[in-house]
Amino acid sequence: xxxxxSSKFLSWEGIRMVSRSVGDVSGGTPYLLIDGAKxxxxxxKMAGVARGNGVTLKPHxxxxxxxxxxxxxxxxxxxxxxxxxxxxxxxMADGGMExxxxxxxxxxxxxxxxxxxxxxxxxxxxxxxxxxxxRRLSAAVEDRTLEIRLEVDTGLRRTGVLYxxxxxxxxxxxxxxxxxxxxxxxxxxxxxxxxxxxELEKAGLEEGHLMVSLADMLRERGIRxxxxxxxxxxxxxxxxxxxxxxxxxxxxxxxxxxxxxxxxACSLDECAAVVVCTVISRPAPDLAVIDGGSKTFATDVGPGxxxxxxxxxxxxxxxxxxxxxxxxxxxxMLSVDEDCDLEVGDTLQVIPNHICSTVNLHDQVxxxxxxxxxEETRVAARGKVR
Amino acid sequence: xxxxxSSKFLSWEGIRMVSRSVGDVSGGTPYLLIDGAKxxxxxxKMAGVARGNGVTLKPHxxxxxxxxxxxxxxxxxxxxxxxxxxxxxxxMADGGMExxxxxxxxxxxxxxxxxxxxxxxxxxxxxxxxxxxxRRLSAAVEDRTLEIRLEVDTGLRRTGVLYxxxxxxxxxxxxxxxxxxxxxxxxxxxxxxxxxxxELEKAGLEEGHLMVSLADMLRERGIRxxxxxxxxxxxxxxxxxxxxxxxxxxxxxxxxxxxxxxxxACSLDECAAVVVCTVISRPAPDLAVIDGGSKTFATDVGPGxxxxxxxxxxxxxxxxxxxxxxxxxxxxMLSVDEDCDLEVGDTLQVIPNHICSTVNLHDQVxxxxxxxxxEETRVAARGKVR
Numbered sequence: 001x002x003x004x005x006s007s008k009f010l011s012w013e014g015i016r017m018v019s020r021s022v023g024d025v026s027g028g029t030p031y032l033l034i035d036g037a038k039x040x041x042x043x044x045k046m047a048g049v050a051r052g053n054g055v056t057l058k059p060h061x062x063x064x065x066x067x068x069x070x071x072x073x074x075x076x077x078x079x080x081x082x083x084x085x086x087x088x089x090x091x092m093a094d095g096g097m098e099x100x101x102x103x104x105x106x107x108x109x110x111x112x113x114x115x116x117x118x119x120x121x122x123x124x125x126x127x128x129x130x131x132x133x134x135r136r137l138s139a140a141v142e143d144r145t146l147e148i149r150l151e152v153d154t155g156l157r158r159t160g161v162l163y164x165x166x167x168x169x170x171x172x173x174x175x176x177x178x179x180x181x182x183x184x185x186x187x188x189x190x191x192x193x194x195x196x197x198x199e200l201e202k203a204g205l206e207e208g209h210l211m212v213s214l215a216d217m218l219r220e221r222g223i224r225x226x227x228x229x230x231x232x233x234x235x236x237x238x239x240x241x242x243x244x245x246x247x248x249x250x251x252x253x254x255x256x257x258x259x260x261x262x263x264x265a266c267s268l269d270e271c272a273a274v275v276v277c278t279v280i281s282r283p284a285p286d287l288a289v290i291d292g293g294s295k296t297f298a299t300d301v302g303p304g305x306x307x308x309x310x311x312x313x314x315x316x317x318x319x320x321x322x323x324x325x326x327x328x329x330x331x332x333m334l335s336v337d338e339d340c341d342l343e344v345g346d347t348l349q350v351i352p353n354h355i356c357s358t359v360n361l362h363d364q365v366x367x368x369x370x371x372x373x374x375e376e377t378r379v380a381a382r383g384k385v386r
Numbered sequence: 387x388x389x390x391x392s393s394k395f396l397s398w399e400g401i402r403m404v405s406r407s408v409g410d411v412s413g414g415t416p417y418l419l420i421d422g423a424k425x426x427x428x429x430x431k432m433a434g435v436a437r438g439n440g441v442t443l444k445p446h447x448x449x450x451x452x453x454x455x456x457x458x459x460x461x462x463x464x465x466x467x468x469x470x471x472x473x474x475x476x477x478m479a480d481g482g483m484e485x486x487x488x489x490x491x492x493x494x495x496x497x498x499x500x501x502x503x504x505x506x507x508x509x510x511x512x513x514x515x516x517x518x519x520x521r522r523l524s525a526a527v528e529d530r531t532l533e534i535r536l537e538v539d540t541g542l543r544r545t546g547v548l549y550x551x552x553x554x555x556x557x558x559x560x561x562x563x564x565x566x567x568x569x570x571x572x573x574x575x576x577x578x579x580x581x582x583x584x585e586l587e588k589a590g591l592e593e594g595h596l597m598v599s600l601a602d603m604l605r606e607r608g609i610r611x612x613x614x615x616x617x618x619x620x621x622x623x624x625x626x627x628x629x630x631x632x633x634x635x636x637x638x639x640x641x642x643x644x645x646x647x648x649x650x651a652c653s654l655d656e657c658a659a660v661v662v663c664t665v666i667s668r669p670a671p672d673l674a675v676i677d678g679g680s681k682t683f684a685t686d687v688g689p690g691x692x693x694x695x696x697x698x699x700x701x702x703x704x705x706x707x708x709x710x711x712x713x714x715x716x717x718x719m720l721s722v723d724e725d726c727d728l729e730v731g732d733t734l735q736v737i738p739n740h741i742c743s744t745v746n747l748h749d750q751v752x753x754x755x756x757x758x759x760x761e762e763t764r765v766a767a768r769g770k771v772r
Contacts, residue, residue, distance in 0.1 A: 028496040030771055062715060084716040104716065105666050107731050110414040129667050132730040158717050159667040159675050194712050280491050281515050281545040289545050294743050296771050300680035300713060302688060326580050327686060329448060329743055330470040330490065331544050344518040345493050357680050357715055361746075363769050383749050383769075385416055385682050 029278040029347065030292040032358070032365040038272035039254060040072070040370075046236065046253045047077035053240035058082045058101055060231070060251030063356045065381040066365075067095020069254065080123070082249045086114045087384040089124065095380065099123045103185060103231075103249065105151065105159055107133045112140040119146060127151045127185065129161050131172055138176040148173070149183040149227060154210050156188050166214055170223050183227025184218070185249070186211055190234040190263050197307040200264055204230075204238025212244030234265040257355035258315050259301050262308050268315060273365075274349040275314065275358070277332065279342050288322070288342045290332040292350070297327060298357030314350035324350060415664040415733065416678040418744070418751040424658035425640060425753075426458070432622065432639045433463035439626035444468045444487055446617070446637030449742045451767040452751075453481020455640060466509070468635045472500045473770040479508045481766065488512045489571060489617075489635065491519045491537065491545055498526040505532060513537045513571065515547050517558055524562040534559070535569040535613060540596050542574050552600055556609050569613025570604070571635070572597055576620040576649050583693040586650055590616075590624025598630030620651040643741035644701050645687050648694050654701055659751075660735040661700065661744070663718065671724040676734060680713045683736070684743030700736040710736060 050057035059073050060082040070081050070092055080099025083089045089100045105127050106112050118124055128134050129151040137146060150170055153160030161169050166184070173181050188207050190198045207230055215225040229247035230239045236250040255273040256266040275296060281289040297313045303325070304310070312324040313332070322340065326333040332350075336342060352358040359365070360382055367375045436443035445459050446468040456467050456478055466485025469475045475486045491513050492498050504510055514520050515537040523532060536556055539546030547555050552570070559567050574593050576584045593616055601611040615633035616625045622636040641659040642652040661682060667675040683699050689711070690696070698710040699718070708726065712719040718736075722728060738744040745751065746768055753761045 028494045028772055107666050108414045108664055129669065130730050133667070136731065153669060157670075157673060158714060158719060160669060162669055278494055280493050281519070283515065283539060283546060283548055284543075287543060292771075294684070294686035295746055295769075298680070299684070299686040299688070300715070302685070328544060329686070329746075333544060344516050345522065360681055360715075361769070362771055383681075383747070385678075385748055386414055 029276050030290075030296045031276055032362045033274050033276050033349070034255065034365050034367045035272045035274075036367050036369045038270060039069070042253050042256060042270060042272060043073055043076045046250060047073075049237045049240055050248060051077055055240045055245055056227075056247040058099075058229070058247055058249050059254065060084075060103070060249050061088070061092060061381070063251040063254050063359065065359055065379045066377055067092055067097070067380055068377060070095060070097055073254070079247075082251070083381075085384045085386065086111050086118060087386055088381045089115075089118055089122075091381040091384070093118060093122045097122065100125075101149070101185075101229075101249070102126045103151070103187070105129045105133045107136055109136070109140055112137055116140065116144065116146065123147075125149055125182070127159075128173065128179070129159050131169060134169070134173045134176060134179060138179055141178045143178070145178050145180050147180045147182055149185045149229065150181060152184055152186045152211065152214060154186045154188045154207050155192055157193055158187070160186060163210065163214065167217050167221060167223075170218055171221060174223055181224065183225055183229060183246075184211060184214060185227070185229035185231070185247075187231035187249075188235070189232040190265075191307060195306055197263065198235075200234050201238045204235035205242060207235060208239040208242025208245045212242060215244060233260060234263045252356060255355045255359075257358075258310065258351050258353045259308060261315075261351075262310060268351060271351045271355075273355050273359070274317065274351055277348050277350060279344055279346045279348065282342065282344050285338040286336060288334040288336050288340065290324075290334060290348060290350075291330065292332045293327045293330045295329050295361060296358075297324070297332065297350070297352050298354045298361060299327060300357050301354040310353055314352045317349040317351065319348070415662050416676075416682045417662055418748045419660050419662050419735070420641065420751050420753045421658045421660075422753050422755045424656060425455070428639050428642060428656060428658060429459055429462045432636060433459075435623045435626055436634060437463055441626045441631055442613075442633040444485075444615070444633055444635050445640065446470075446489070446635050447474070447478060447767070449637040449640050449745065451745055451765045452763055453478055453483070453766055454763060456481060456483055459640070465633075468637070469767075471770045471772065472497050472504060473772055474767045475501075475504055475508075475510065477767040477770070479504060483508065485509045486511070487535070487571075487615075487635070489537070489573070491515045493519045493522055495522070495526055498523055502526065502530065502532065509533075511535055511568070513545075514559065514565070515545050517555060520555070520559045520562060520565060524565055527564045529564070531564050531566050533566045533568055535571045535615065536567060538570055538572045538597065538600060540572045540574045540593055541578055543579055544573070546572060549596065549600065553603050553607060556604055557607060560609055567610065569611055569615060569632075570597060570600060571613070571615035571617070571633075573617035573635075574621070575618040576651075577693060581692055583649065584621075586620050587624045590621035591628060593621060594625040594628025594631045598628060601630060619646055620649045638742060641741045641745075643744075644696065644737050644739045645694060647701075647737075648696060654737060657737045657741075659741050659745070660703065660737055663734050663736060665728050665730055665732045665734065668728065668730050672722060674708070674720040674722050674726065674728045676710075676718040676720060676736075677716065678718045678736070679716045681715050681747060682744075683710075683713060683718065683738050684740045684747060685713060686743050687740040696739055700738045703735040703737065705734070
């Protein structure tokens with residue numbers, strides 16, 4: 001197939017063709033379709049941001065949850081990956097990942113032991129954010145050692161030791177002897193506490209400066225800080241510029257989504273993942289019902305909520321007037337113009353508001369390569385609730 | 387074990403004990419815990435409602451998604467089950483169900499063929515709500531026959547032919563010859579269009595009367611209506627009293643949830659399913675972070691939304707002042723009183739806002755029997771997006 005045909009194939013029109021063939025071979029809609037070429041561009045772009053600024057890239061794989069895509073990220077230049085769960089780390093280690101950061105405090109004996117077992121076969125670093133958590137880690141580690149990073153809250157009010165208490169906690173951890181504290185990390189993102197959006201460049205620079213200042217304070221106390229690691233797709237390109245930041249951990253960029261487009265981190269056209277749905281009912285001129293509901297589209301970034309104030313649960317490609325207004329588990333209610341031409345049986349593509357939690361709802365995705373071949377791929381680290 | 391001990395075991399204190407043992411044996415929290423005795427009471431209560439009113443019970447199994455629980459419902463008196471997907475029907479047929487209603491319009495050839503194959507081994511009835519859908523069914527059925535029911539919109543504005551157009555559509559379907567129209571069905575529930583809550587008894591009676599009137603109109607035209615089937619846990623006990631209603635299809639009652647308690651359909655104490663979580667961080671006096679976020683708790687019934695206006699994403703058992711205020715994928719932010727005694731490592735039970743979509747997030751649940759034995763059960767029909 002020639003290049004021109006190939007790129008035509010990956011247009012939405014092309015995806016419409018693919019949809020029909022997937023519909024035939026595997027039970028139809030709804031399903032998640034990934035545009036491999038767009039994904040590849042996204043992967044290369046972020047690798048370039050890291051390389052250009054001399055920082056390490058450890059993408060958070062929560063967005064795709066697939067070892068094959070993690071391998072592509074590493075091949076493009078990522079130094080390793082970030083996960084939230086030991087169970088996800090195990091899947092990724094089985095898939096060939098050798099350098100894994102669990103950006104999450106492990107506080108139960110069962111999980112700490114699981115992490116210690118995994119640390120025997122890969123380079124594993126785990127998060128700590130409290131004295132009690134550190135004590136539990138230290139007790140389980142016994143006469144071995146475990147590499148850890150201190151999580152610091154820079155404004156999200158989630159996990160992370162309060163900024164002003166970080167130096168004190170780091171000192172206590174150092175005193176435990178068997179925890180190898182090699183860095184600090186934070187995640188703030190661009191949406192704080194569900195109520196505030198930050199201007200991306202300003203947010204990234206501020207986040208970076210906060211972390212670098214803390215690293216300096218720690219080093220003044222004689223505490224080693226190799227890694228100053230900062231998260232988030234929307235702030236990554238800005239935080240990477242801050243002198244002293246050593247690592248970025250964006251996740252969503254691999255596919256991007258409607259929320260990232262709203263934040264200004266990408267265009268809608270860069271979004272590599274769509275949910276393909278079928279119109280199953282057209283009961284009234286202003287209503288079309290699709291076969292994707294809250295089991296298909298994540299609802300954690302819902303419509304209308306401040307500060308994003310997105311209209312509906314996704315962007316309906318090619319139907320700018322259609323709003324995915326309500327979801328029940330198996331139904332999506334599209335409010336449409338009265339002259340909308342959608343009919344029962346029509347196929348639609350929807351860019352979800354939040355792709356990470358949407359991927360988690362799907363056991364498999366369909367990846368369209370540049371050659372037009374559709375590959376069914378299992379979301380191997382999906383559903384790792386624990 | 388004596389009865390008194392056994393019931394003590396199933397108290398929340400008892401569940402706390404179970405949690406510790408599950409934590410030891412299978413990798414810890416978060417996980418879904420089902421109180422078998424409460425579930426059994428819920429199953430028997432609804433079976434009693436149906437029996438007492440002389441109507442058929444076909445529970446929607448979307449709530450539990452487990453063939454073993456469907457069997458318990460049938461043993462207690464259910465005549466069969468309701469599902470939303472052919473793929474779910476297949477799992478349930480494999481699990482021994484012989485009478486299955488797919489309360490969903492099937493409009494693609496792939497799904498219609500899948501349903502026809504299944505109809506060779508169980509009694510299968512499928513939904514229809516449009517002329518185009520009926521034509522597609524009829525074309526695929528060819529010289530065989532398929533039992534169908536007409537879905538009618540009684541106010542939810544989801545799928546379902548408009549009430550005033552139902553008689554006309556039924557006439558056209560009759561004319562197709564190979565579709566065996568045996569009944570009508572609706573789902574309205576108690577929350578309409580995300581913006582209006584109905585008073586349960588009034589809602590149930592009204593819903594029932596609407597459907598019975600329609601059945602009468604259809605019969606006047608010579609159209610056969612054996613089944614007048616009405617959905618929904620909150621309205622079931624009321625709609626069952628309406629003379630002429632022949633079937634109820636509640637789903638959520640098997641476990642109940644916080645939304646049902648808010649609607650007045652149950653008490654919080656009747657809720658049989660809780661998510662067991664661990665406090666992983668206690669960064670500030672007014673903040674406790676648990677290891678369950680939007681991958682663990684469904685967010686389709688979020689806090690603050692009209693008309694339910696629930697505070698937070700679940701009810702935290704034993705901590706009435708704690709509000710599960712924000713979720714990210716792996717973190718739940720509990721806003722707590724400054725003197726709250728929760729510490730890192732503590733275990734909590736949370737009754738989710740919406741149990742059906744929450745179960746869909748979990749590959750397995752833990753069922754505590756009356757004997758105190760904890761059984762890990764796979765959610766076999768989970769994730770049937772298609």
